[in-house]
Amino acid sequence: MANQATSSSSSPGPQEHRLEGQAGEEDLLTLYGAESGWVEARTHCDHLDALSSDLAHIPTPDTPCYRCQHPSENWLCLCCKEVLCSRFVNKHMLQHYQQTNHCLALSYSDLSIWCFSCDAYLDAQMIQQLRSVHEIAYILKFGEAPPFRAV
Structure with a gap:
């Protein structure tokens, strides 16, 4: 022994x-998710007419959730510009969508854009209506313009 x-x-x-x-x-x-599969963002969305008419002026990425004041994992509603926390915190953005049908949101964590109605990520570089708000959010977060890929 x-x-x-x-x-x-x-x-x-x-x-x-x-x-x-x-x-x-x-x-x-x-x-690192090798078994989870590849998530490909959509290059088309039928819900873009819901976008706010003024996305040139958005809250900064460090804005806390408007409901619970949680400081991170927050999303920007691209329809009304409210900042709300993710489904991994208190689900305020999900509840906002369920109550208002505002389906488009930008993650301040990774700057991805999600459409709740499509249940899919959207490609902000391929969808012209999303490029400017993605670029503004990137500049607010990193202090420089994003490196856009050739489309």
Whole structure:
């Protein structure tokens, strides 16, 4: 018994080392979502007519949730410009959509744009109506213009 206890603290052999490396890689792939699949943002949305007419003036990305004052994981409603927390905090943006049918929102965490009605992310660089608000949010968050990809 004492021999087994001491042998577990010895260095692993080459075969054991290889297996540990493989298990570690699989754990990393699972951790980073390799099995979850690719999420491709839509390049078209039928709900863009709901956009606010003044998205040139938006609250800053550090604005807390208007309802609970939570400081992060907040979204900007692109219909009325309210800032509300995500479904991972207190679900105020989701509740806002359910109560008002304001379906378009920009995440201040990663600057993605979500359409609740389409149940999909929208490609802000491909959809012309979203480019300017995405660029303004990026400048407010990072202090410089975003690197747009060629479309």
